[in-house]
Structures are given as structure tokens and as C-alpha cells.
Amino acid sequence: MTIRRLAAVAKKEWKETVRNRLFLLMAFLLPPLWMVVFGYGLVLDVERVPFAVVDRDRSPLSRDYVYRFIESRYFDYRGTIQDEREIEGLLGKTAIRLAIIVSEGFQGRLSAGRPTTVQILLDGSFPLHADITKSYVLAINRAFSRDLLTDFLVRTRGMTRDEASRLLEPVTVETRYLYNEEVRGTWSIVPALIMFALMVSPPILTALGMVREKETGSIYTMYGSTASKGDILLGKLAPYCAISMINVVVLWATAVWLFDVPFKGNVVVFFVASVLFVLCSTGMGLVVSLLVRTQMAALIITIIIAMVPTILYSGLLVPVSSLGLGARLQAHAFPAMYYTDVVRASFLKRFSLHTLWLDILALAGFAGAILLLAHRLFTKRPNA
Amino acid sequence: MRGHGQGTISAARVWVLRLLVMTKKELLQLRRDGPLLLFLIYSFSLSVCISGVGITMQVKSASLVVHDGDRSESSRELIRRFREPTFRFEGEVPELQVGLERLNQGAAMLFLSIPPRFHEAIRGGEPIALQLQVDTTNAAQALSAASYVARIVGDVATELAAGRMAAISGGRVDLPVVESAPRVWYNPNQDETWFQSIAHILRMITLFAFLLPAAALVREKEHGTVEQLLVAPVTPLHMMLSKVLAMTLVILASTLFAVMVIMKPFFGVPIKGSLALFLVLTALYCVTTAGLGLFAATVTKNQAQIGMVSLLVISPMFLLSGITTPYEAMPPWVQSIMAVSPLRYFTKIAHGILLKGVGLDVLWDAVVAMVLLGGVLFGLGMWRFHKQFA
The missing domain is CATH 3.40.1710.10 (abc type-2 transporter like domain)
Structure with a gap:
């Protein structure tokens, strides 16, 4: 393995990449584009849930109750319907996700000091959203009931409002949100999108670079050359690693300047982890390219390997701790999860190295193992 | 008169026969690509199981x-x-x-x-x-x-x-409070395996329907075999249709397998609506998405380019079409961009048929949108293809 030969292979690969204009454009354009589109567009908060109301009571109190939903930013009022049978159609065609049915005697029962029941119907096709919507509804009911009870105590027991509320709220919880005090969705999604961009794009760049030569047969000039296995593999990897590292800087700057995400961690640790991660992701593309014969297979397999675990098992949308056993195993078997930890912590937490060294060690381990595997799989003397 | 009629019939027969021969060629080419076939099987079997069982977006642990x-x-x-x-x-x-x-x-x-x-x-x-x-x-x-x-x-x-x-109050328990016992329709126990497995097959159908025909077409362009085909007695329409037909058949079979062998018996996904309607609309979705893929294929010169272009197209489709988060929760500008994503309509159809048990009377607008979108994309693709090779 010599630097000169390695550099020659890298230079050849680089020239080929540069000449493939659309390909080169995409390599640089996609990562920041993803960050902007998903950073602004991928909304994970449950807000503006569309709902409709059937108010059979039509009393001042029932209107007061319904108004609490209408004015909440978590709900989006789509109208009052007269006939309860319309609900099924509206939920069926997803015009609404929630229906509230206030029965007759709502005001009557409550004014008489008796409990009343409100019917709540939810669309369960998105279980997470149904669950969160349910807790919003319960919170509104609880607040409404507390106000009623306070009035009731003031009216019937002659308590002051203050006394009544002390009685009604014996325990409260004060919540402090750490690291992302305003709980901005963009702050948690944008750092993870750096991981997404680095995991999805580089493997495809690398895989196609290799299989293209296999498919057209130009790989035989490589086989026949004096360059060693290591020269060829690292030379092939180098341009794509370089492209990806430029992208790391661009993405980092976009996150900090465009999205105003604070960077509280250590720059050196972040970039070391990024280099290791880029080696992993480009290396994965390389391994796939050594196993398949056609670009079509390389393309589809790499996209599946790169995209599916990255969306599902990396902590991007779902924290790894709440995955099932099989999925958690798959999460640990891919480098994406470890890098997500490092990126999120680097941006939002003021971390010290001793909390992240395991993640970084894991990334180094993956990078080493993937490159070794590529070295083992690659042969200059193919049978076919 | 009669002879002329017979001529048209036999011409049509030859046309169909050629299409079938071409489709067979595509299927053969797919069958011979071992790693690709293996991944196709994995994606619609084991992978469905893992994502169905393993992923919960609801807070757990x-x-x-x-x-x-x-x-x-x-x-x-x-x-x-x-x-x-x-x-x-x-x-x-x-x-x-x-x-x-x-x-x-x-x-x-x-x-x-x-x-x-x-x-x-x-x-x-x-x-x-x-x-x-x-x-x-x-x-x-x-x-x-x-x-x-x-x-x-x-x-x-x-x-x-x-x-x-x-x-x-001396033991009196009646208090003026509002109680509610929310009822969750379509998925009463909020079983996430239903949601996740449906989301997963939607992703896989999209990926294969977009990529397989597109990559197949670009491969022919790259290798120059497209010229061989153009001098053969087949029309460009034959070429494009056969690729789409072959992939649609493969995807339909895989989807049917995933739904009937994994999702229904093991996860208990209810399949409230008509399975036949679901399959027909899946085929329609495959054709529409393939149209998108073929259009992309006519814009690109080699498979490396189609790879990057497919990332450009597929990743927003995956994240913003309403598979992982409801469509109406997305910001308005995303909703207007995603109006051209066929997956946005197909998600509504899949949830509607499989979970809600609704039929064409409710879903007709999504179906019409998909047909229009498919027609336009396919038409554009054909037009560009003609311009490049005819």
C-alpha cells in the first residue's frame, strides 16, 4: 500500500465523480436540502387536531365547555354537527380525528352538583396521535371540572376561591424542560437530520462508484494494476469521504445559523465522531457494492439498508429505549444510533467526554470492522 | 369489412403478445439477480415483522x-x-x-x-x-x-x-365534574403493530415501484441495449409498460403475501374493507409511482444519477406523505408540495380500506387524484422518452 497509488486511484475516482454533473450536484445539494425541508416541514408535535362537536344540550355551560377546545392550539375546530350519525362518515374520510358529543342535561346535572359524562370518539389509525390527543382531552376535562368544583365550593360551602383551590389541588407537578427549554421541535429534529443526511447519501455514492466499474467491466483494469487491495478500496472511499466531510461542515453551519440550534458541546469531539461515522456509512456502501453484481441491486439494497434503519432504528423519530427487542437489536447493530447520541448531545447538552466515550468507541469499532470486512470481501482474482 | 376487423384483432393480439414477452424478459432479469431477489423477499417478510413488533412511537419504557x-x-x-x-x-x-x-x-x-x-x-x-x-x-x-x-x-x-x-360533605360523593371515557375507533387497543406494519409495506411498495422500473430503464440506456430494443419490433410504450407490468406483478404478489401471511394472522390487522379493492388500488399506485420513476429515468443519464434522484424524491415521500405523522398536521406549504406525492393519496386509501373499512364511495377523490397524477407523469415520461429515442 503506497500513498502514491492510493492517491492515483482517488484522483481517478474524483475525476469520474466531477464529470457526472447531476450526480455531483445531488451529492452536495441533497444534505442541506433535506435539512431545510425536514427541519421546517417534519412536524412531530401533535397540534391542530381536527374535531367536530355534537352539542345536544345547547346551553351556556356546554358552549363554554366546547369553547375550551375551540380556543386551544392543540385542536382545530371543524364545526358543529346536528346528527350524530354523520360522525362515522367524517371519521371514515378523515375529515376529523376527534368527535365530542355533549349529551342533554349537561348543564342541568352539573348545576345540580352531579357528575356528567361526555362522549369522546377518536380515530385510532395513528396510535401515538390518538394517545396524545386523549391526554389533551383529559387535561381539558380536568381543568374544566376543577373550575366547576371551585365555583361549587364557593357557592355551597362559603369558602374563598383560594381555600377552594388549595383543597382541590393538593398535589401539583412543576415541570422543567432541560436542554431545549422551549421544547422546540426543530431543535431536536435538526441535529438528528445531520445523522440522516450522512447515513443516507454517502453509502449510495460509494456503492454506485464501485458497482459501475464492475458492471461495465472497467474494474479489470484495476485488478490488473499494481495498486494493492488497500489502495483501491481506500482510494475509492476517499473522494466520497471528502464530499461527506464538506457536507458535515455545511450541515453544522445550517443548523447553527439557519435554525439557531445552540452548539453547546465540543467541536473536536463532534468532528472526530463525524469522521468515524462517515467512514462507517461510506464503508457500508462499499461492502454492499462488493456483494452485488448490478447497479440496480446495489441501489435498492443500499437504499433499504441506509434509509429504513435510519428512519426507524436510529433515534430520529423513536427513542431507541422504547423499541422492542428485535428492533433494539437492529438499532445496536447499526452505527446510526451511536452517532445520533453524539450529535444530539453535542448540540443540546453541555457534555463531557466521559459520557460519550462509549458511543465514540462504538463508532470507531464499526468503522474498523466495516473496512476490514470490505478488505476481506474484495478480491483481485474473481472467479467469474 | 370482416377482414379489416380481423386485422385489428390480430394486431392487438400481437401487441399484447409482445408486451407479455417483454414482461417475461423483465421478470427473468429480476429472477437472475440473486441479492436483489433476496432483499425483495426480506423487505416484505422479516422486515415487516421486525418493524411491526419492534417500533412503538407511543411513549414506552x-x-x-x-x-x-x-x-x-x-x-x-x-x-x-x-x-x-x-x-x-x-x-x-x-x-x-x-x-x-x-x-x-x-x-x-x-x-x-x-x-x-x-x-x-x-x-x-x-x-x-x-x-x-x-x-x-x-x-x-x-x-x-x-x-x-x-x-x-x-x-x-x-x-x-x-x-x-x-x-x-359527610360522605356525599356526587360532585359536579365532567367525566369521559374516550373510545378509540378503528384500532381500539391502539395496537401499534397495525400502524407500523402498514407504514412499512407502504414504504416498501413505494421503493420498489419507483426504483425497479426506473433503474431498469436507465440500465438499458447506459448499456446501449435500448438501441437494440428500438430496432426490434416493439414500441417505446411496450418498453415502458413491460417494465411497469413486471414490477407491479412482483409487488402485488409480495404485498398479498405480507398482508395475508404476516399482518392478518400474526398482527391481527383487521382488513375491514375489500382486499380485492386494496389490491386493485395497490396496482394503480404502483403504476403511478412507476410513472414518477420513469419520468425521473428520462431525466438522468446513468444509474448513479437515478440513485441520487431517487433519494431526492423518495425521502420526502417517506417522511412527509402522512405515513409517520398525519397529513393534516403538516405545515400548509408541505401539504401543497406533497399534493404531487402519490403516496399521500395511497396512505389514505390503505388506512381507509385496511383499518376503517370504507370503500370507493369515501375514497373516490384520492383515487381520482392518483389516476390523474399517474396519467400526467406517465404521459410526461413517454413524451420525453420519445423525444430522446425516436
């Missing part, structure tokens, strides 16, 4: 550490309420500082601290506040977990208040 400053009967009873599956109790910490350290390390997501004199305050009727600190590096999950904590503490407060009210 949120790791919780507690600092119990009171160590009383009441505080212990409170801690016991934070149970599986929503919470995972990670033990108590002796000092507040240690709890914060755990959050910093990412070893816990929630840190609850119970103040001293908690028991006394509760018994004595004094209001008291618990402190909760939440790691919000994952904002959506953190908010959801915090709302669970608030729900539990709220229940405790309601019970205590009810007890006190009963005490002062």
Missing part, C-alpha cells in the same frame, strides 16, 4: 429516576404508580445532583423529585408541588412523557380532593 426526599408511605405509593409499560423505573438517587447527572448522561429521560414533608402536607391538607425535570433532546417524546406524569399526579390529586370533599 420512559426511563425515570426518582429522588425521594420524604421516604414515607405516601411517597412510596406515588412512586409505585409509575409503572410499565409507559415508564421504566431506574431506581432512586440519593441526591438531586446525581439525578441531574443521569439526565446529562442520557441514562434517564425523566427525573422526579419528591420534597420532604410530602406525606405530612398531603395528610394536613396543604398544597405541595413535585419537581419534574425532563430531557427534551427528543421533543415530541419528552412532551408526551411529561404529560403522562402530569396525568398520574392529576389522578392522585383528584383522589385526594375527592376524599377531602367526601369528608367535609
Whole structure:
């Protein structure tokens, strides 16, 4: 393995990449584009849930109750319907996700000091959203009931409002949100999108670079050359690693300047982890390219390997701790999860190295193992 | 007259026959690509199982550490309420500082601290506040977990208040409160395997329907075999249709397998509507998405380019078409861009037929949108293809 030969292979690969204009454009354009589109567009908060109301009571109190939903930013009022049978159609065609049915005697029962029941119907096709919507509804009911009870105590027991509320709220919880005090969705999604961009794009760049030569047969000039296995593999990897590292800087700057995400961690640790991660992701593309014969297979397999675990098992949308056993195993078997930890912590937490060294060690381990595997799989003397 | 009629019939027969021969060629080419075939099978079988069983977006096992400053009967009873599956109790910490350290390390997501004199305050009727600190590096999950904590503490407060009210009103328990027992339709137990497995097959159908025909077409362009085909007695329409037809057949078979062999028997996905309608619309979706792919294929010169272009197209489709988050929750500008994503309509169709049991009477607008979109994309693709090779 010599630097000169390695550099020659890298230079050849680089020239080929540069000449493939659309390909080169995409390599640089996609990562920041993803960050902007998903950073602004991928909304994970449950807000503006569309709902409709059937108010059979039509009393001042029932209107007061319904108004609490209408004015909440978590709900989006789509109208009052007269006939309860319309609900099924509206939920069926997803015009609404929630229906509230206030029965007759709502005001009557409550004014008489008796409990009343409100019917709540939810669309369960998105279980997470149904669950969160349910807790919003319960919170509104609880607040409404507390106000009623306070009035009731003031009216019937002659308590002051203050006394009544002390009685009604014996325990409260004060919540402090750490690291992302305003709980901005963009702050948690944008750092993870750096991981997404680095995991999805580089493997495809690398895989196609290799299989293209296999498919057209130009790989035989490589086989026949004096360059060693290591020269060829690292030379092939180098341009794509370089492209990806430029992208790391661009993405980092976009996150900090465009999205105003604070960077509280250590720059050196972040970039070391990024280099290791880029080696992993480009290396994965390389391994796939050594196993398949056609670009079509390389393309589809790499996209599946790169995209599916990255969306599902990396902590991007779902924290790894709440995955099932099989999925958690798959999460640990891919480098994406470890890098997500490092990126999120680097941006939002003021971390010290001793909390992240395991993640970084894991990334180094993956990078080493993937490159070794590529070295083992690659042969200059193919049978076919 | 008769002869002319026969001529048209035999011409049509030859046309169909050629299409079938070409389709067979595509299927053969796919069958001979071992790794690709293996992945196709994996994607519609094992992978469906893993994502169906493994992924829950609802808060599950949120790791919780507690600092119990009171160590009383009441505080212990409170801690016991934070149970599986929503919470995972990670033990108590002796000092507040240690709890914060755990959050910093990412070893816990929630840190609850119970103040001293908690028991006394509760018994004595004094209001008291618990402190909760939440790691919000994952904002959506953190908010959801915090709302669970608030729900539990709220229940405790309601019970205590009810007890006190009963005490002062001499045992009377009727109180003016609004109660509700929310009923969840279409998925009463909020079983996430249904949602996740449907989301997964939608992703896989999209990926294969977009990529297989597109890559197949670009491969012919790259190798120059497209010229061979163009001098053969087949039209460009034959070429494009055969690729789409072959992939649609493969995808339909895989989808049917995933639905009938995995999702229905093992996950209990209800399949309330008509399976036949679902398959017909899946075929329509494949053709529409393939149209998108073929259009992309005419814009690109080689497979490396189609690879990058497909990333450009597929990743927003995956994340913003309403598979993972409801479409109506997306910002308006995303909704208007995604109006051209066929997956946006197909998600509605899949949820509608498989979970809600609705038919064409409700879904017709999504179907019409998909037909129009498919027609336009296919037409554009054909037009560009003609221009390039005819």
C-alpha cells in the first residue's frame, strides 16, 4: 500500500465523480436540502387536531365547555354537527380525528352538583396521535371540572376561591424542560437530520462508484494494476469521504445559523465522531457494492439498508429505549444510533467526554470492522 | 369489412403478445439477480415483522429516576404508580445532583423529585408541588412523557380532593365534574403493530415501484441495449409498460403475501374493507409511482444519477406523505408540495380500506387524484422518452 497509488486511484475516482454533473450536484445539494425541508416541514408535535362537536344540550355551560377546545392550539375546530350519525362518515374520510358529543342535561346535572359524562370518539389509525390527543382531552376535562368544583365550593360551602383551590389541588407537578427549554421541535429534529443526511447519501455514492466499474467491466483494469487491495478500496472511499466531510461542515453551519440550534458541546469531539461515522456509512456502501453484481441491486439494497434503519432504528423519530427487542437489536447493530447520541448531545447538552466515550468507541469499532470486512470481501482474482 | 376487423384483432393480439414477452424478459432479469431477489423477499417478510413488533412511537419504557426526599408511605405509593409499560423505573438517587447527572448522561429521560414533608402536607391538607425535570433532546417524546406524569399526579390529586370533599360533605360523593371515557375507533387497543406494519409495506411498495422500473430503464440506456430494443419490433410504450407490468406483478404478489401471511394472522390487522379493492388500488399506485420513476429515468443519464434522484424524491415521500405523522398536521406549504406525492393519496386509501373499512364511495377523490397524477407523469415520461429515442 503506497500513498502514491492510493492517491492515483482517488484522483481517478474524483475525476469520474466531477464529470457526472447531476450526480455531483445531488451529492452536495441533497444534505442541506433535506435539512431545510425536514427541519421546517417534519412536524412531530401533535397540534391542530381536527374535531367536530355534537352539542345536544345547547346551553351556556356546554358552549363554554366546547369553547375550551375551540380556543386551544392543540385542536382545530371543524364545526358543529346536528346528527350524530354523520360522525362515522367524517371519521371514515378523515375529515376529523376527534368527535365530542355533549349529551342533554349537561348543564342541568352539573348545576345540580352531579357528575356528567361526555362522549369522546377518536380515530385510532395513528396510535401515538390518538394517545396524545386523549391526554389533551383529559387535561381539558380536568381543568374544566376543577373550575366547576371551585365555583361549587364557593357557592355551597362559603369558602374563598383560594381555600377552594388549595383543597382541590393538593398535589401539583412543576415541570422543567432541560436542554431545549422551549421544547422546540426543530431543535431536536435538526441535529438528528445531520445523522440522516450522512447515513443516507454517502453509502449510495460509494456503492454506485464501485458497482459501475464492475458492471461495465472497467474494474479489470484495476485488478490488473499494481495498486494493492488497500489502495483501491481506500482510494475509492476517499473522494466520497471528502464530499461527506464538506457536507458535515455545511450541515453544522445550517443548523447553527439557519435554525439557531445552540452548539453547546465540543467541536473536536463532534468532528472526530463525524469522521468515524462517515467512514462507517461510506464503508457500508462499499461492502454492499462488493456483494452485488448490478447497479440496480446495489441501489435498492443500499437504499433499504441506509434509509429504513435510519428512519426507524436510529433515534430520529423513536427513542431507541422504547423499541422492542428485535428492533433494539437492529438499532445496536447499526452505527446510526451511536452517532445520533453524539450529535444530539453535542448540540443540546453541555457534555463531557466521559459520557460519550462509549458511543465514540462504538463508532470507531464499526468503522474498523466495516473496512476490514470490505478488505476481506474484495478480491483481485474473481472467479467469474 | 370482416377482414379489416380481423386485422385489428390480430394486431392487438400481437401487441399484447409482445408486451407479455417483454414482461417475461423483465421478470427473468429480476429472477437472475440473486441479492436483489433476496432483499425483495426480506423487505416484505422479516422486515415487516421486525418493524411491526419492534417500533412503538407511543411513549414506552420512559426511563425515570426518582429522588425521594420524604421516604414515607405516601411517597412510596406515588412512586409505585409509575409503572410499565409507559415508564421504566431506574431506581432512586440519593441526591438531586446525581439525578441531574443521569439526565446529562442520557441514562434517564425523566427525573422526579419528591420534597420532604410530602406525606405530612398531603395528610394536613396543604398544597405541595413535585419537581419534574425532563430531557427534551427528543421533543415530541419528552412532551408526551411529561404529560403522562402530569396525568398520574392529576389522578392522585383528584383522589385526594375527592376524599377531602367526601369528608367535609359527610360522605356525599356526587360532585359536579365532567367525566369521559374516550373510545378509540378503528384500532381500539391502539395496537401499534397495525400502524407500523402498514407504514412499512407502504414504504416498501413505494421503493420498489419507483426504483425497479426506473433503474431498469436507465440500465438499458447506459448499456446501449435500448438501441437494440428500438430496432426490434416493439414500441417505446411496450418498453415502458413491460417494465411497469413486471414490477407491479412482483409487488402485488409480495404485498398479498405480507398482508395475508404476516399482518392478518400474526398482527391481527383487521382488513375491514375489500382486499380485492386494496389490491386493485395497490396496482394503480404502483403504476403511478412507476410513472414518477420513469419520468425521473428520462431525466438522468446513468444509474448513479437515478440513485441520487431517487433519494431526492423518495425521502420526502417517506417522511412527509402522512405515513409517520398525519397529513393534516403538516405545515400548509408541505401539504401543497406533497399534493404531487402519490403516496399521500395511497396512505389514505390503505388506512381507509385496511383499518376503517370504507370503500370507493369515501375514497373516490384520492383515487381520482392518483389516476390523474399517474396519467400526467406517465404521459410526461413517454413524451420525453420519445423525444430522446425516436
